[in-house]
Amino acid sequence: MVLREQKSERGRKGLQTRERLLGAAIAEFTRAGLAAADIGAIVSAAGVAHGTFFFHFPTKEHVLLELERREQDRIAAELTRSYRRPHDVRTTLTKAVDALDGLERRLGNRLFKDFLALHFSTTRPPSEEWTAHPVIVAVVEDLQRAQQRGEIPAEVDVMLNGVSFLVGLYALLITLPPSPAIREPVVAEYLTTYLYGLRAQ
Incomplete structure (x- = not known):
């Protein structure tokens, strides 16, 4: 005892x-x-x-991995709650953008960019399948529900589109300056391009 x-x-x-x-x-x-x-x-x-x-x-990157795990869980829970309300496919993707905006406000621009850059690091500890990333899972599952409702054609690969949307968004947010006047129109165009690729109704 x-x-x-x-x-x-x-x-x-x-x-x-x-x-x-x-x-x-x-x-x-x-x-x-x-x-x-x-x-x-x-x-x-x-x-x-x-x-x-x-x-x-073991490394400084492991600190970011711990932060990433916690923030991914937080953002995924936030997205899951918002996806319970009636919405369209544009809202699915827009909510993901909004969640990242909130993350940047919490972390500050410098740490936010380091956080996102971790996804592209060649020294990142061995990565898991996309299914181990709660934010990706939340977005992809909501796109799958939209597909089941007939808002996205059956032949569209929503898993591939959801993953590539988020990865591309991370890359954009790393490289764009934080100025809303510069960032917002680029992100809006990016969102429209993905909606076109999903052929969402």
Whole structure:
């Protein structure tokens, strides 16, 4: 019984340390960007030894992977809620754009771009199938429902279109300046192009 309580206490402290490191790392990434982030500054802010960072996160990209997992779950839940209300295919895609706008507001532009760039990183830890990405799943499943309702022709590959829409959107948002005057018309045209490809009614 005592041993179990000691393990439980160690586990709780380990989770607290991980959360402190994650918060300190995100603050440092926001300040300096992923590439220039200083691990010394992160461990100092978290109040832990240097090696503790690598015990919890083998690389700086692993911090972003943890952030990605949490934000993907949050965005997917937000999309799933909004998709329960009656809507058209344009709204399916527009809600995904809006969710990313919200993510950028939460993270700030620098961390947001690092977050999206992780999807294209050659040093990213081995990636999973698209079905392991909750945002992609939420969008694709809603497009599949639209197809079942007859709003998208049966011969359209909604899985391929949904995945490529999001990946292309990530690339656009990485490369476009954050100015709404520049970004909004480009994203609107991108959305229209994908709707045409889906031949949505």
